[in-house]
Amino acid sequence: MGSPANDSDEPLTPAGRLFLQPETNQIIHCVIGLKNPIDIHAMKAEILNSLMLKHPRFTSIMVRDHRGFEHWRRTQVDIDRHVVIIDHPVSAAADDQSAINEYLSELSIDASGLSADKPLWEIHILKAHKCGIFRIHHSLGDGISLMSLLLANCRKVNDPDAMPTVVSFGGTKSNGRNxxxxxxxxxxxxxxxxxxxxxxxxxxxxxxxxxxxxxxxxxxxxxxxxxxxxxxxxxxxxxxxxxxxxxxxxxxxxxxxxxxxxxxxxxxxxxxxxxxxxxxxxxxxxxxxxxxxxxxxxxxxxxxxxxxxxxxxxxxxxxxxxxxxxxxxxxxxxxxxxxxxxxxxxxxxxxxxxxxxxxxxxxxxxxxxxxxxxxxxxxxxxxxxxxxxxxxEEIMIAGNPVTYLRANNxxxxxxxxxxxxxxxxxxxxxxxxxxxxxxxxxxxxxxxxxxxxxxxxxxxxxx
The missing domain is CATH 3.30.559.30 (Nonribosomal peptide synthetase, condensation domain)
Incomplete structure (x- = not known):
């Protein structure tokens, strides 16, 4: 059954609707390796104060109206439902990288794993491997949008007040001229x-x-x-x-x-x-x-x-x-x-x-x-x-230096x-x-x- 439409509801873009279809349902995984053990309280505080929770896409749930059309509807974010903390090693693999890759392999075939009764993102913190995985539904945005938002919450290691500088983003960049x-x-x-x-x-x-x-x-x-x-x-x-x-x-x-x-x-x-x-x-x-x-x-x-x-x-x-x-x-x-x-x-x-x-x-x-x-x-x-x-340049998040950045879907x-x-x-x-x-x-x-x-x-x- 569809939900009655609210005046504040925002319809999904055509591309956003595409990524909700069963054949093209896609979740992006942004992987951040950290140098020091992860302070959970500091990480949650960073998320609560981040630009991410000021953006309507990350504070909205997806609802369908009586005609079956999808809309974004603003809601309250319960941070504890979005941060998944895993204290133990996620695999018996001999090294951290192999263990993390095994965990990502399991996530990659779990496209339905984001609950629709909350905004479509999660952060998995693998404490034993000093790693965070941002799990974000593709309907929220593409890799350019999401990496921009992620890095906006990071700071340079050699200049803690400065945001990272990036010359360009993207895959094979199209010639934008007409x-x-x-x-x-x-x-x-x-x-x-x-x-x-x-x-x-x-x-x-x-x-x-x-x-x-x-x-x-x-x-x-x-x-x-x-x-x-x-x-x-x-x-x-x-x-x-x-x-x-x-x-x-x-x-x-x-x-x-x-x-x-x-x-x-x-x-x-x-x-x-x-x-x-x-x-x-x-x-x-x-x-x-x-x-x-x-x-x-x-x-x-x-x-x-x-x-x-x-x-x-x-x-x-x-x-x-x-x-x-x-x-x-x-x-x-x-x-x-x-x-x-x-x-x-x-x-x-x-x-x-x-x-x-x-x-x-x-x-x-x-x-x-x-x-x-x-x-x-x-x-x-x-x-x-x-x-x-x-x-x-080297960057940090919540005061913890980042050792690597990776992505998959x-x-x-x-x-x-x-x-x-x-x-x-x-x-x-x-x-x-x-x-x-x-x-x-x-x-x-x-x-x-x-x-x-x-x-x-x-x-x-x-x-």
Whole structure:
């Protein structure tokens, strides 16, 4: 039964409604490692005084009216219902990181675990592992909004009164210009051509075209399968050293080159001589569509200013990689191909199209149809990737220095999900897998780490 509507109720956005559908129900996990033992009273006090509890999304429950439409309704927050304290070790694993990853693996297939009779967020404090996990429903906002809000409650270790500084956020950032900004005819023609090609490809991926089966393929129903998780760790210094090897290369280009090279290495091990060179394996990357980037726009996010509004404002890129046997003579070809492809994607309107068509379908055909299309594009591709750039100086929360920042989300039909967050000179990539398909995520992480070292070695030799 629906609830009578209140004048103060706020309807959910189309994207927010999408993330409440059974096929696309998603929870984001932000993981914070801490240097010192966690003071529960200090942490609760920090939460009560935080910007999070001043934001209406985090102080509202989701209700449905008599027509079945979802709304946000303000309520009182009982902090004790949102903070889950676990005193004992969560696993018999030998080290903290493995234990935390096991715990996250269990959370990743528990998308229904946030009770609808309270605001849709929780904080799990793993005292034995000096770790906090912010569990936030995707309908409240995307990774950019949520990481901005999280970091706004942190302070620099070397300047306790200052908030962290972040140059930019997001996965593969879409070119925010529209056609009026193109300065010459050739740029305009390229934008139109690439937009046409990539938009048509996106449409057919939503409908029927799918990747060929490989040892890392998922499919319909795989989101319900048990998960395993491991962490690949990269030095940002090593990634930046690669930028000199290819003119104007970005960290996103390098990340995708690492994935291309590392996944080819892994497939060589899992299916030696069974896959053809050049086999396409398609990933989906989340695209931040906000015109401004970074933590400095938090006040605008909370006010809902144009271009920087709170919520879910992202599109999708289809990013293909092509399997190559590991005996490739020049591994830097992975980086050159990655840069060329991502540059073309940025010149197109694919990310904006995917966002606009999603809103159009939600508004005109309903959440179930939009959810079905979103689910199909996931089933027709192989993996998901996201990249969030965090602060590069050390930060603290409630006076406790942060040792690492990581993120992942609920399980998808993909058997492989990759979420990278950089912090204080390191980049940690959470590798989430369906363990019955990819039983050895630790080895896959090593393939990614070795790929970076191999690329760096060849870049050094060329310089």
């Amino acid at each position: 056609w009026m900004d193109w300065r010459n005819l050739w740029d305009f023609v390229r934008m139109v051509w690439f937009s046409f090609i990539f938009v048509m490809e996106f449409i057919v991926r939503c409908l029927w075209v799918r990747d060929r089966k490989t040892p890392v393929s998922g499919g319909a129903g795989v989101e319900l399968w048990p998960r395993k998780m491991a962490t690949a760790r990269f030095l940002l210094e090593d990634m930046k050293a690669l930028k000199k090897a290819v003119v104007n290369a970005t960290i996103n280009d390098i990340l995708f080159a690492i994935i291309s090279c590392g996944l080819s290495r892994y497939l060589d091990f899992r299916a030696p001589n069974e896959l053809k060179d050049g086999l396409r394996i398609t990933g989906i990357a989340m695209v931040n569509l906000r015109s401004q980037q970074g933590l400095q726009v938090l006040s605008d996010l909370m006010k809902g200013n144009s271009g920087t509004r709170w919520g879910n404002k992202f599109g999708m890129f289809l990013l293909p990689i092509y399997y190559q046997r590991s005996n490739i003579s020049d591994p830097l070809e992975y980086l050159k191909r990655a840069k060329q492809m991502i540059d073309r994607k940025k010149q197109s309107l694919e990310g904006h199209f995917s966002y606009k068509i999603g809103n159009f379908v939600m508004s005109n055909l309903g959440a179930k149809f939009a959810s079905m299309l979103n689910y199909r594009v996931l089933c027709n591709t192989t993996f998901t990737i996201s990249n969030v750039v965090g602060p590069q 609920s399980a998808l039909p993909h058997a492989l999900t990759l979420n990278m967050v950089s912090y204080a000179g390191m980049a940690d990539m959470q590798v989430q897998v369906a363990k019955d398909i990819i039983p050895d995520p630790e080895f896959l992480c090593k393939c990614f780490e070795d790929a970076l070292l191999e690329l760096k070695k060849h870049a050094t030799l060329k310089n």
